Amino acid sequence: MEERDDVLHMPHDQIEAMQLEGIKKTVVACYENVPFYKKSFDEAGFDPYSVSSLEDLSRAPFVCKQDLRDEYPFGMLAVPREDVREIHMSSGTTGVATVGAYTEHDLKFWAECFGRGIAYAGGGRSDVVQICYGYGLFTGGLGAHYGSLFSGATTIPISAGNTERQIRVLREMGSTILCCTPSYAMHIADTAIAMGLDPARDFHLRAGIHGAEAFSDNFRAELERKFDYKVLDVYGLTETMGPGVAVECMEQDGLHIAEDHFYCEIIDPATGEVLPDGEWGELVITTLDREASPVVRYRTRDITRIIPGECACGRTHRRIDRLHGRTDDMLIIRGVNVFPSQIEQVMETFDEVSSWYQIELTTKGHLDVVTLKAEVNPDFDFDSTGAIEQLQGRISAELKAALSVGVRVRLVEPMSIPRSEGKAKRVIDLRGENQ
């Protein structure tokens, strides 16, 4: 830990020198091992052997989520498949998943990056880390898990769900750090309060590392009041690693990028021009030492900015601001990334309903509830007993399989979904309104 601590306090010009070496290695490895990058660099006239400054990277073409999807499953691998120790996938199982692969080295630095979050929270051997992110292909659970193991803490891999058991474990095992989505943390707090507990007194939490969905400052303040702990935001995505790409420190003034593993640029999403520090734009990430799934200039679609200047904590790694939305239509539902196009693909397979449907996002307590309204078609025989329930059940099951999110399906009368200028407004997000 001593040696790695030095990395976090290294003068920034040394970090930049390290980043330049990482970029040089990554662009060459991509060019030589991944046909996609060879083609894309050649077409853009970008010579990967000519990089001699960080600015040179801006001549490289971008890579976006669709490119990764097109290369499913192993087209983007820069190492032989035999060297891959673990696979994760971003949500969406309709054949449009993006794959993240990890060599032993990749897993090691992922653990280190998330582990920093626990260290930022002052966590270590004396802590008990309760991880209620979902385990599995989603990077949340195992990313936090490896980070917790790395930090030396006692790890409880309880995964998501079964809130009453979460509460029992929080009390009985005295968990000190909670890792989950912010909305689930709030749900735990509210459930505990409803059970007659006082989360601030009856639990022993010191910190919560809450990511995978955006949350407001008010929401953070409410969480901190209820649990009497400190909330740290964590950022990451499967395409570049998983949670831990950037983590907040106790100053709560932006998320420190793990600059020894990632190079971040902010671009104007319309022109692709790199923007100076302080300006808001789209975050673009290049991995510096990821072996299995390196990315060069991955467009995250997340809107943030680089916070100018140094953090009061003294760490020299630059910070990104908390996210300000996205440049595309991706929804984050219960921490899971959902694209309206995934829903559309499912709905297209049902002849019984028209193409007019609407997704309504609300919150019950603090958890997201998804309701899909669809209009029944004229030739659907709804006179048969149970026909409507059965159709609702079938649509709901297909959506659950495709999105990994439970959806309540409601069939509605024709023309009851408003048409606006011929194009349906597919998503009504009411989640902010009752918070």
Next chain:
Amino acid sequence: MVDQLTVFLENAEGRLAKLCRSLADADVDMLALTIADTTDYGVVRIICDDATRARDALAEKGYRAMVTKVAAFEVPNRPGGLADLLGVLDDLDIPVEYGYCFSTSGDRAVDILKVKLPDETTRAVEAIEAAGFKVLSQEEL
């Protein structure tokens, strides 16, 4: 067999009133109406003088409506009348999906049943009539 008009309605205030007004505007004469409801929606089943015309009129106004074939049975208006009829159907292995009472007057009652009559429809009808029940046509309602 007779024609039944089935309408899919949102379970919301005023929807049934609106439906009935729309039918009145189309000069449709209703003879019976029953509702299968859930918290979100209802399925309204109607016997009227001309289900096809009613359906077209409703479709024009944006309703989801359809015409379904159902069976109308004349049964004796006495305790056990319907029980006897259902017993006969059961013996013939004819399942009943749903049903409702259409009318009662004097010594006869009419019940509507959604039944899937087997292929040899005539024989089933013959057996039902042999047991003392009458299968009514649209005109006989």
